[in-house]
Amino acid sequence: MMNPTERAEIDRLWQRKLVQDAKSLAQSERHRNLEPDSAEFLNALACGLKPRFILEIGGSSGLSTIALASAARQVKGTLVSIEIDARRQAEARATMQRLGLDRYVDFRNSDAVEVLPSLPGMNLVLIDCEKDDYIRFFDMLKLRAGTIVVADNILSHNLTDYVRHVRSRGLESVTLPVGKGLELSRVPEK
Numbered sequence: 001m002m003n004p005t006e007r008a009e010i011d012r013l014w015q016r017k018l019v020q021d022a023k024s025l026a027q028s029e030r031h032r033n034l035e036p037d038s039a040e041f042l043n044a045l046a047c048g049l050k051p052r053f054i055l056e057i058g059g060s061s062g063l064s065t066i067a068l069a070s071a072a073r074q075v076k077g078t079l080v081s082i083e084i085d086a087r088r089q090a091e092a093r094a095t096m097q098r099l100g101l102d103r104y105v106d107f108r109n110s111d112a113v114e115v116l117p118s119l120p121g122m123n124l125v126l127i128d129c130e131k132d133d134y135i136r137f138f139d140m141l142k143l144r145a146g147t148i149v150v151a152d153n154i155l156s157h158n159l160t161d162y163v164r165h166v167r168s169r170g171l172e173s174v175t176l177p178v179g180k181g182l183e184l185s186r187v188p189e190k
Contacts, residue, residue: 002043002070006099010036013063013095031088033063034128034152038179042126042150045184046071049148051123052078057112057137058129059083062092064152068126069101080122082108082115084129116140121147128152134162147187155181 002010013033020030034042046054046068054072059065059081072079083089089109096102108115112129113136121142127134127149134151141149151162154175166185167173173185 001047002040002067006066006070006101009095009099010039010063010066013061013066017063031061032058032128033060034067034126035179036063038152038182039063039067041176041178041182043067043071045148045150046077046124047074049124050075050077051148052076053120053122054079054124054126055119055122055141056081056126056128057116058127059089059092059107060085060128061088062095064126064128065092065096065105066099066101068124069096069099069104072104073101077104077123078106079104080106080108080115080119082110082112084109084111112137113140123147125149126152131157131159131162134159135165138162138166143187145187145189149183149185149187151183151185153180154183159183 014036017031017033054068054077056064056068065081068079086109089107093107096105121144163183171185172188176182176184
């Protein structure tokens with residue numbers, strides 16, 4: 001589980017996001033972070049699964065990165081964090097260094113389209129990026145038996161197309177009313 005310092009940093013990032021939202025800043029000026037309840041869930045899930053290889057598509061300023069890197073530290077795994085916005089990823093890098101989690105994170109400042117083909121199969125994946133890209137990026141993943149894919153914003157953005165797509169691929173999948181809605185999908189054993 002996350003320690004109090006990691007939780008305090010998540011709270012700081014979340015409070016900043018709420019202030020940005022209240023100011024109605026342009027989407028490009030706002031940080032897009034996973035909700036704290038979802039971060040707690042992901043951390044617990046990852047600690048329980050003990051994945052060696054974790055991937056997040058869309059790290060923003062690092063809230064989800066904290067939760068996943070903390071789990072990677074505990075299970076001796078590695079997190080690959082893809083973020084296209086260099087400023088946001090620079091902030092996430094600095095946060096991970098302050099928390100002592102940076103050695104568990106392989107930061108990739110790029111479009112996921114360029115990174116995903118070079119990655120091996122992952123054990124746990126978080127998709128939290130532009131909503132129009134969810135299906136495309138899901139289809140680019142190298143899925144293997146037992147892989148868990150978690151997608152955020154399922155309920156808040158009514159991502160029924162994504163849910164239908166994942167379930168049509170034969171994954172065991174359920175929508176969880178955690179945060180803004182998480183779709184938890186598992187590649188079945190053969």
